[in-house]
Amino acid sequence: MSLQIFPRSFCLALLGLALASPAFAGDPFRPYAPRNIGSHTEAAFNAIFREGNYKSARDLLAVAMATEPNEPLAFAMQASLAYDAADFEAMKLYAEKTRQAAEQLKPQDPLRGNLYLAVSYFLEGGYLLKKGNYLEAVSKAGNVFDYLDTAAKSNPDDPELNLLRGYLDLFLSKYTPFSQSDQVINRFQQYASPEYLKNRALATTYRDLKKYDQAMEYLDKALAETPENPELQYLKGQLLRIKGREQKDITLLQSAQVYYQVALQKQDQLSQAVIVQLNHENNAIQYEIQKLRDNPNLKSFD
16 A cells, blocks of 8 residues: 555545534534534535635635634644645644544534544644654554544444544555455445545545446536536546547547546646646647657557
């Protein structure tokens, strides 16, 4: 497993915790017995994951941290944005604030308090990796899983717990036999929520397992709920490009290019890391389409 990409996977999980549901006291996860996570925190998450709008999310998150200072999820989100922007000192700061808020929350809500203590140690581990402290970073994994296990004692079927832990488990399952991936996927399907985030995670998992038909199935479900999200449009383009390259099918490649270009129309609201990769892949697919036009019997794009 590459330790370099491990923290980004979990940070992306933190970026993906949003579903508009004002009747549930700002709780995007639980239709029953909701927690009062906070409307401003929820609004920031809606911006970043339902809309794929990082620019708007940063402004909303500033309000969330000022008005809902005891919500660890807000600080975890800010740490994740700092990681994405390569501002690792800010990441460390907000990882510490996540831990402080989680400690305050734990007495009245042990599940969420312990869950975000786990998150804070994971974020700290990501910071240490970037500083080259690999052994110390790996040592934080024990804290992460200890707090996740403690959180699960409150309610192992909790949707928020299973969404965050599921993203982590799905990432790890890529480096294990597929039988274990099946077990992880089955539990994630059963308990994680909200649906569109679950479907997005399953789409990327099946993509990485090279099961592209299943990946497309779950991605289409996610797009049906959040059709304007440019990150999902980008992912759709990725899957079509993979199939187009495999089948040497210019029509599939052209369809992929359409999705890339739709996503590019909203690139001003995406993170810088996504913008760079999206533009790189869009340039590459233009080359691939032209190469296939010039040589319909092409054996390889390499």
